[in-house]
């Protein structure tokens with residue numbers, strides 16, 4: 477399956493009336509289904525499951541989770557069974573949304589749990605219980621972030637990227653992707669993360685995966701929280717897509733671009749800065765799409 481990755485990954489130059497140079501690395505195009513960063517996060521996890529002779533992958537997510545969608549597809553391609561622990565027991569009695577319907581059609585077994593149970597997703601006792609309930613199973617945390625994911629995300633950056641750019645930008649959810657980019661980056665580069673959610677706790681998460689310090693994180697463009705939007709964000713996305721013909725979405729990549737363009741407009745970066753923005757995909761569950769509401 478990992479041979480199917482579109483190589484080399486394409487770049488798109490964004491023409492700006494500014495003295496900084498901006499290219500987008502289109503991870504959204506690496507694979508039609510397992511788009512973006514999730515592909516890199518899953519790679520070494522699936523290989524590890526195979527190596528340990530486990531026939532099943534289990535992971536966690538919300539009803540629109542890109543990680544659930546990617547895991548269902550990747551497990552299917554890899555010949556592994558998959559189980560999705562989905563937040564919200566009330567969903568069990570409702571028609572499946574497109575993300576979950578697709579996951580189920582790829583063979584993922586969906587288990588809907590209450591919000592209280594879902595909160596235990598990182599609790600050692602709970603994970604042990606799940607291990608008994610579902611033997612022979614490789615468990616991947618919510619959002620797919622673990623050491624193997626950080627290892628995989630290092631492969632997002634090529635030798636060329638290390639040489640060509642001063643600044644690398646990405647959207648941040650659980651921090652696995654940015655941690656891989658930081659680990660791979662060279663000392664002259666800075667990594668700037670645009671958080672999709674509010675709060676400083678993510679800094680701690682990232683420090684768990686990397687000791688390097690050439691990075692920073694802002695939640696100034698998260699519009700109040702995860703999956704929250706603002707009229708300004710939505711207007712920005714619409715005009716960005718119309719002008720550059722690059723699809724983005726309001727949960728992750730839209731907030732990154734919104735923030736990046738704002739910083740560029742306010743001359744935050746010095747003249748001649750060469751910026752690489754990572755398009756991490758996520759287009760499968762665009763919350764603006766009517767059918768998802």
Ligand SMILES: *Cc1c(COP(=O)(O)O)cnc(C)c1O
Pocket residue numbers: 512513514542543619621647648649650651652653654728729756757758759
């Ligand atoms: C999951 C996701 C992210 C966040 O990645 P983390 O490794 O959890 O920080 C960013 N962008 C998109 C499109 C995603 O689906």
